[in-house]
Amino acid sequence: MSLFGKLKNRLLKTSSKLDEGLDAIVSEKSEDLGGEPSVDATAEQATPTVDIAEKPSVSPATNPVEPPKEAKPDAEKTPTIATPPVEGEAAEKPSLLGRVLGRKASTAGPRRVLDxxxxxxxxxxxxxxxxxxxxxxxxxAAMAEGRFGQKLSSVEIKQLMAAEIARIMEPVATPMPLYQKTPQVILVVGVNGSGKTTTIGKLASQFRAAGKSVVIAxxxxxxxxxxxxxxxxxxxxxVPVLTAPEGSDPASLAFDAMTKAQxxxxxxxxxxxxxxxxxxxxxxxxxxxxVRVIQKKDPSAPHNTLLVLDATTGQNALNQVDAFQKLADVSGLVMTKLDGTARGGVLVSLADKYGLPIHAIGVGEQIDDLAPFDPKDFATALMGLED
Incomplete structure (x- = not known):
């Protein structure tokens, strides 16, 4: 199954929940207008509309890597470059949304006044x-701007929501940067069961495929x-894995790993x-x-601190970000386990509140099941839409 097919499966419960809820809301006080043109078409001149296609998005990349830089830049200056697509790939593949849902959206059907x-x-x-x-x-609020009092179908509502969600998440869709400094130290943190180990394995595989030598501690x-x-x-x-006897001091292992990596x-x-x-x-x-111990070897380390979050924890993920930011200066997020709980919206909340880079989302258990985060793809899949 493709990564996009897995993304569909992971967000299916969220989009189904939204589908059912929106249909119930619109049908509550609606008029069945059949094939009447959409509200965006009838009010094109008088009312500004949101077109998802107009929003910029981060192109999916095979590997979350970038060209090396001479030194670790400030956060706001961190560059991001995705792996170039294979020639002809765009023409051969259908749109993500078509792959995700395989159905066409229609603006016909019941509509309700947005009040x-x-x-x-x-x-x-x-x-x-x-x-x-x-x-x-x-x-x-953004969805209602300029449209309050208009009649909208459930599909039109989802399109407006998806556009606003993509807008919120665009600034945080950032591949993990690589720097000229070697060894670049990546500290991976998170609570029990969040998926740290599998995320490390997947990232190591992608970095190695990009020509980087990797050591895991x-x-x-x-x-x-x-x-x-x-x-x-x-x-x-x-990739080699450095270990220590059970019960050993993890800070001591980290120090030894720094020495061996150098x-x-x-x-x-x-x-x-x-x-x-x-x-x-x-x-x-x-x-x-x-953190203190590895800084004795390199005061600038760790160069990346990745917080791995489990989507099934819901709003508790925000508490985890608060706690880990205070102790480990989190530089980016990886979200795993988007399946099973209809809680995919927590990623939007994280982007809106913290603005931390979201480097990738886990979409399965295989070694290549780590997808670069794309805000438009995520928003449209979350809403159950097709391009």
Missing amino acids: DEMLEQLEELLISTDMGVETSLRVT AGDTFRAAAVEQLQVWGDRAG ESGADLLMIDTAGRLQNRADLMEELTKI
Whole structure:
């Protein structure tokens, strides 16, 4: 199955929930207008409309890598370059939205006047997908601008919502940067079960495919199973995994891994960490110790701190970002497990509140199932739309 097919499956419950909710809201006080032209067509001259196609988006890339830079730039200056597409690829592939849903949207059917009552219902619907109160209000307010009092179908509403969601998320769709500094240290953090180990394996495979030499440090020294799992992923990616005896000090392992990565001339050192709950002060302090120790070898390290988030945790993901930002200076996010809970909206809330780069989303368990984040693709799949 293609990555886009898997994206469809991961967001199916969210889009189905929105579909059912929107249909119920529009049908509540609607008029069946059959094939009447859409509101955007009838009010084209008088009312500004949102065209999803006009919004810029980040092109999907095979690998989340960039050309090296001489030094670690400031966050606002971090460049992003996606891997160029294969010649002829754009012409051969159907649009993402066509691949995701395989159906055509129609603006015909029941329509309802966009009024205060309907806006409140739409806000509640978005909140139910874990989009958060503030972000849901922002989306519906933008959607209503210039259209309040007009009759809209459920498809038109989804198009407007998707356009606003894509606009919110465009600034954070950023491949992970690579720098001239070697070894570039990537610290991977997150709570238990968030998908850190699989994310490290997938990233290592993509970096190696891009011609980079990678070393992995198995910093979760308290669970033998965690080390074994990382070794399996290292074997799949063809990347060496440095380990220490169970119960060893993870900060000491990180220091030794820095030394070995420098001696071997590795381009990247990826350091796994034990799953930490943000309310466990002792474990969080251990994370700050790892950072202090590796900075003795390189004061600029870690050069990237990736926070891996599990979409099924819903709004608790925001609490995790708060906690890890204070302790580890998070530089970017990877979202996993978008399936199973109809909570895909939490990614929109994260983008709106924190503005942290979203480097990738996990779309499966295979080693190549890590897709660069594309805001337009995500928004349209979230809303259950086709291009």
